[in-house]
Structure formats: structure tokens, C-alpha cells
Amino acid sequence: MVFDLAWLPQLTQGLLLTLQITTACIAMGIVLGILLALGRVYGNRLISTPCSIYIQIFRGTPLLVQLLMVYYGLPSWGIYPSAFISGVLALGLNTGAYQAEYLRGAIQAVNQGQLMAARAIGMSLPQAIRYIVLPQAFRIVIPSWSNELILMVKYSSIVFSVTLLDLMGVGKRIAARNFRYFEVFVVVALFYLVLVFIISQLLRLLEHRARIPGLGEHAEQR
């Protein structure tokens, strides 16, 4: 088996698209996740119920089905999203539901007494959430959020099914031409592996930087 790597540059193009899609859907997921989590924890029933239903639906159905419904389904409602938009939308809507659940857990893990103390010095509920609860919840959520980010890097590969030439899509096209499926996909897999490695190192750094002095040490002892 001889490695002919003339197709390697094409893969970098795909890598770029994978990065774009992942970044966009993660950003969308963060915003959506925060809103959904806040709605679930602090909303009245009129707000928290729809949030719960949303989360249940998007966690309870396959991502691929969601993607195909956006790309092939929306046109029948007169909406024609591009493949890129469809990919970002489906992935973003999906990860938003997961991130909401992680963040909800983190919010509930923040000592409620601190919220009371914030109210006691005259903060409004939104102020107390913004300055006291969320900064701590974000720190708590980093580990599970890292997992989600890494999953999204890999899940983003399903966008090849809506014609996008991301890392996976490019790989598939190259392989279909030169029939070197094994070589091509090994390289594709390596690309993902390196990407995930870099991201998880960055996130570990973030987790370390965000650690609250005095608290981290106790956590390590446990």
C-alpha cells in the first residue's frame, strides 16, 4: 500500500469547514443553553414547561433525523436553508438542549444561600443570577461542557449527508475517486483526533484558569 498524499490539501479545506460549523453551532448552543437553563430553573410554569419540552424533544430524537428535517423538511414550509445553515442550525439546536441540561445541573449545584445573600444586599433576581449564580455555574459546568464540545466536533461529521464538504465530506469524496478508503479515512480520523486533542487541552487550561482559589484543592482531595 503506497500512500499518495496529493489529496491532503483538500482535507485542510474540509477541516476549515468542520471548524466553522463546530464553532458556530457551539456558540449558538451556548446562547440557547443559557436561555433554556434559566427558563427551566427560574421561569414560571409558562416558561419552564416549553423549555423542558424542547429539551426532551431534541435529546430524545436522533441528530441525523433533526438535520434531515431541517434541510429536506423546511423547504416544504417555504423555507430554503443552505446546507451550511442547515448543518449549523440542526447541530446548534441539538447541542443547545444538552448544554441546557448541563448548565441547569450546575446552576442548581450553586449554593442557594449565596443567591439569598445577594438578594439580602439589595440585588434584584436578575442581578443575583448574573453576578453570583452564573459565574459559579459556568465554572462547575466546564467539565461536562468540554465533553459536549468534543462530541460536537465529531458529530459535525454528519453534515456530509446534506452535501457539505466538511472534513468527512471531503474525505468521502476523495475516497470515492481513488478508492483508497482505508488510507483516506485513517487520515480523516487522525485529523479529528488531533483536533479533539488540541481542544481538550485548551479546555483543560480554561478549567485550570477558572478555578476558585481554595475550592479546587478541596475538590482534588475528594
Add this chain to the structure above:
Amino acid sequence: MSLLKAENIHKRYGKEEVLKGVSLELERGETMVVIGPSGTGKSTFLRCINQLTPPDKGRVWLDGVEVTHPKCNINRLRAQMGFVFQDFNLFSHLNTLRNVSIGLTKVKGIRKEDARKLAMKELERVGLDDKIDAYPAQLSGGQQQRVSIARALAMEPKLILFDEPTSALDPELIGEVLEVMIKLAKDGMTMLVVTHEMGFARAVADEIVFMEHGVIVEQGNPQQMFSAPKHPRTGEFLNKITELYGETE
């Protein structure tokens, strides 16, 4: 006009009526100590005053302004009532200085530089100006409680409510907190204190209130309460508590 007036406060949790019509008045500069067995609604009563737990019935006035009025700006009124919790409730992600100054910047809108100076002043007052960079998890319980007193003081409240401020502390750390509180009382701060520390009550209380089963059983000045309680339950409780906690005087 009294600084704080609570009238006929009722609060019920499910079937249990925790407060059955509690009324009291507190004059400016006075220290009032509330005592009584656990589970008799003392903490709930404190929270009903600053509306952390809104009462079912009854009204509260702070300096003539009705706190229980549905149209009052409760956040602004709360900022005028300091609250010191049993388990401190410091903001764990902020250092000592920020714990004290965050209310100044975010609630009062004071510039960061000025807030810092004011916070430093209050931390000096509780003897922790050398710990401004420490985080709550790096402080002892006594230090944490002193920071939380400084946090309350920084808002320049009209009165401070203390909810068993020494109950979560190791015995050897109680003294440093009580010392700060005694100093405050002597400096003329208006204080409403729920505590079992009889030494503190004897030293600085202008009035002692004995609460049981959601009502005020008896109230009076410390001398009268300790030496000649009118109600038999008051004497019984005071004897028991003195036996248990000793006289810290």
C-alpha cells in the same frame, strides 16, 4: 418613631404555622436579642422582616416606609437592612474585597475605586484588612463571618439582622465574631440578633425577646429577663441555655 416595626407577622409552611402573629418595635441604635428553642420561627421571622421570606399576613415598616407594601422597591429597602446568615453565604467565586464591594458597585452604582476604599474601611473594622485577596474557601469560619458582617456594613444599612451568626462556628472562633458584634452595638448600630449567646445578650442587649411556638412569650430588659422572668417558660429556657452554653462573660 421606631426604626423597625413589625406588626402581626404570620407565616405558614404547609400545615404548620411557624409564626402566629409576631409584633415588635426596635428603636434606632438599639440592640435586641431574640432567643428561644430551635424551630420556633426566629429565623423565619428575621427573613419576614427583609422579605427574603414574604410573610402571609402582617406588615413591616423600616424607618416609616412600609416594606411589605406591594408597590415598594423591595431591592432598595433590602439594601438598607443588613443580613448576616448562620452559614455566612459568602460569594465563593469572589475574594474578600469583592465580596464586600460588589454590593456597592452593582447595587449602589458606586465607582470601583471608591467602592474599594469603602470596602477596605469595613474590612479594617472587622480586622480583616490583611485578607483582602483571600477567597472564602481559604478563610476560617470566624473570618468568613466577619467578612459577611463587613459585607453588610458596607451597604451602610439602617439596621442589621443577625441569624444565629455564631451557631455554625467552632467554639474557639465564636469569640472573634462576638467581639465585632459587641463593638458594633456599642458604636450605635441598630441590631436585631437571633442567638443563643447569653453572654452577648447580657453584655449589649437593650432588650431580650423570648419566642416559642411562633409567638413572643415575653420580652424585657436583660436584667429583668435573667433575674425575674414573668413567664415560667422563659426562666426554664434561660436556665437550660445557660447550662448548655455557659456564660461567656
